[in-house]
Amino acid sequence: MARFYDYVEELLEFLFVRLDDDGFATLVAHEPRRMLAPYIETGRGRCEQRSAAFVGCVSCSEIISGGYGDYQSINVEAWPCRPVRELAVLYADAAEYNEGWRPEYAGFVSGRLVFEVS
Numbered sequence: 001m002a003r004f005y006d007y008v009e010e011l012l013e014f015l016f017v018r019l020d021d022d023g024f025a026t027l028v029a030h031e032p033r034r035m036l037a038p039y040i041e042t043g044r045g046r047c048e049q050r051s052a053a054f055v056g057c058v059s060c061s062e063i064i065s066g067g068y069g070d071y072q073s074i075n076v077e078a079w080p081c082r083p084v085r086e087l088a089v090l091y092a093d094a095a096e097y098n099e100g101w102r103p104e105y106a107g108f109v110s111g112r113l114v115f116e117v118s
């Protein structure tokens with residue numbers, strides 16, 4: 001497997017030693033991939049096409065054709081996506097479980113939470 005960011009490998013290792021076959025099938029459907037989301041950056045008289053590099057999955061991180069108006073509007077879910085977080089939370093009693101993996105912290109590439117906490 002390609003080298004990923006540490007947080008990706010940490011969560012994958014946590015899941016690999018715990019998942020049953022159904023859980024593993026879910027993980028395969030949401031495996032992390034390097035992705036690019038094109039967006040327009042404006043300011044100081046410039047208007048440039050840029051791309052935000054992120055880790056997502058093919059199931060949850062669909063990028064609209066044509067890209068996004070600005071970085072903050074990239075409403076693409078970043079990995080770990082909610083289904084992966086819901087897998088991991090089944091093992092939340094484990095000492096290695098990271099509280100940051102909880103489903104309520106699922107976030108977009110822009111950093112906003114997918115489900116805003118009210």
Ligand SMILES: [Zn+2]
Nearest residue numbers: 030057060081
């Ligand atoms: Zn996913």
